[in-house]
Amino acid sequence: MRTPLPLSTVTSLSPGCLNIGAPLIKPNGTHNIYHYNTQNMKTNNNLIHSGIEETSRSHYQRKHNVYPTGETIALLERFDELRQEEAEQSPYYNAPWDVNKDFDTVDFFQCAVMALVLVPQLVILYPILFVVLLPPVFVNLLYITMLVPRVCDTIPRTFAWQVHCILQAVLCIPSALLALISLLISRLSMCLFGTLFCTFDSVGWSRYKRNIEVIKPFCGGPSLYNHFSDCVAAAAGMVYRRGLMEFTSAFALMFVINPWIKYWITGNVYMGDLGIRYVTQVGRPMDDLTLKQVKRNFKRYISRAKTTRESKLFICNPLLFCPHFPYPPRRSKRYFSVGLEHSTIAAFVHTTHFKSKSSLRDEGGKSRCLSRSAEVPIYRVILWRNNPYHIYTGIVEACISKKRQSLEHPMWLISSHNKLAADPKVILSTGWIDVFFDQFIPHFEYFIRLNELGREAADAMAGGSIGDQF
Numbered sequence: 001m002r003t004p005l006p007l008s009t010v011t012s013l014s015p016g017c018l019n020i021g022a023p024l025i026k027p028n029g030t031h032n033i034y035h036y037n038t039q040n041m042k043t044n045n046n047l048i049h050s051g052i053e054e055t056s057r058s059h060y061q062r063k064h065n066v067y068p069t070g071e072t073i074a075l076l077e078r079f080d081e082l083r084q085e086e087a088e089q090s091p092y093y094n095a096p097w098d099v100n101k102d103f104d105t106v107d108f109f110q111c112a113v114m115a116l117v118l119v120p121q122l123v124i125l126y127p128i129l130f131v132v133l134l135p136p137v138f139v140n141l142l143y144i145t146m147l148v149p150r151v152c153d154t155i156p157r158t159f160a161w162q163v164h165c166i167l168q169a170v171l172c173i174p175s176a177l178l179a180l181i182s183l184l185i186s187r188l189s190m191c192l193f194g195t196l197f198c199t200f201d202s203v204g205w206s207r208y209k210r211n212i213e214v215i216k217p218f219c220g221g222p223s224l225y226n227h228f229s230d231c232v233a234a235a236a237g238m239v240y241r242r243g244l245m246e247f248t249s250a251f252a253l254m255f256v257i258n259p260w261i262k263y264w265i266t267g268n269v270y271m272g273d274l275g276i277r278y279v280t281q282v283g284r285p286m287d288d289l290t291l292k293q294v295k296r297n298f299k300r301y302i303s304r305a306k307t308t309r310e311s312k313l314f315i316c317n318p319l320l321f322c323p324h325f326p327y328p329p330r331r332s333k334r335y336f337s338v339g340l341e342h343s344t345i346a347a348f349v350h351t352t353h354f355k356s357k358s359s360l361r362d363e364g365g366k367s368r369c370l371s372r373s374a375e376v377p378i379y380r381v382i383l384w385r386n387n388p389y390h391i392y393t394g395i396v397e398a399c400i401s402k403k404r405q406s407l408e409h410p411m412w413l414i415s416s417h418n419k420l421a422a423d424p425k426v427i428l429s430t431g432w433i434d435v436f437f438d439q440f441i442p443h444f445e446y447f448i449r450l451n452e453l454g455r456e457a458a459d460a461m462a463g464g465s466i467g468d469q470f
Helices: 061-062 075-084 105-146 159-171 172-201 204-218 227-240 244-266 292-305 308-316 432-453 455-461
Strands: 008-013 275-283 322-324 336-341 344-354 374-383 395-401 406-417
Touching: 061 075, 061 374, 105 159, 105 172, 105 244, 159 172, 159 227, 172 204, 172 244, 204 244, 204 406, 227 244, 227 322, 227 336, 227 344, 244 344, 275 308, 275 395, 292 374, 292 395, 292 432, 406 432, 406 455, 432 455
Parallel strands: none
Antiparallel strands: 008 275, 275 406, 322 336, 336 344, 344 374, 374 395, 395 406
């Protein structure tokens, strides 16, 4: 059992209280599905202010049963189940996710298959992907450096931007083909070896059927290909933050490694008993600042396309996680966008942007976010099963907590109980990500105080341990 860092408290909800398969039925026998009204919605920087009753949706959203916030009907139903299952527990209830103490047959089999298939992909495809990605990434860097204002919340979607996206699409053809080939090799290999494992395991196919029910609500999310301009905007902001070579390296790794972590390790439907692992991480109190001061720094750090030179230097600390969640395009009928996360590897995400407690109201008048301890929700990040370029499946939120305005980071991640998939000591597992954000939350708190109160105040609250890095 790991010892939490002193600047962050990790709590979790017991997995035993999660009933994965049962649909939630209201007392009158109807499904509890929420509908949003985008007409008469006031927007500011494309963030949602309110939502009531039935939705006005685009043709794409109606065709694919996707709401303006990016959720599907199935996911909304799963939201309701999670709320009901957690209702009797404290939001900070601590019951760790059970993890196998030792590596077992499943872990060794998974490693053997990756050694057989993934290692050749890395040796052969990764260098080629790096080379063919350099031109589009370089052009993207030139565009945001030269044609976007120095401090800019959102990249203007002008005629020049449309031409740029067309050029990006052309330049990305070689990398897109290689990424598709890599994904096909990966998924076919997983299907082949997973089928063999299920066939020779006495409970293999019954476990597979249960796992399919677990992941079903997280399938069918908005396709990355249908939001290519969002991907370009997210990549532009990230390459501006991290630099050409560092970002291109992480970006190329994403196309090869992420599908294996997502489908073969953390959420393997063939081998592990999958469930929803809930952990919420809460930082130190921030009530020495106003709520407004805390809120606006999310935009400065995470959503701005281009930020100040001082903020950029802080964000580019090479030891830590760098997210970029751009706002949706202005005048669009949706309130989610494609974002990027960057560390050693990059990862695409779908992000819903909240504005305040009045955002996305349900019939109870409470904020439409999963966290029951949130004072103000800022982002909801949906890690769709059909997005192969993130390493997890599930839902993550970033909020300001009722606990003295602390930063809050609840995660509902699909996971098995195998050591390789969930042990905190295994890099990129669903347990390891807790340790990762134990380090990032204090970093972000330091950034907020640095912006609002100055370095002396930030150093005093952090005890100098973070400030010494900058």
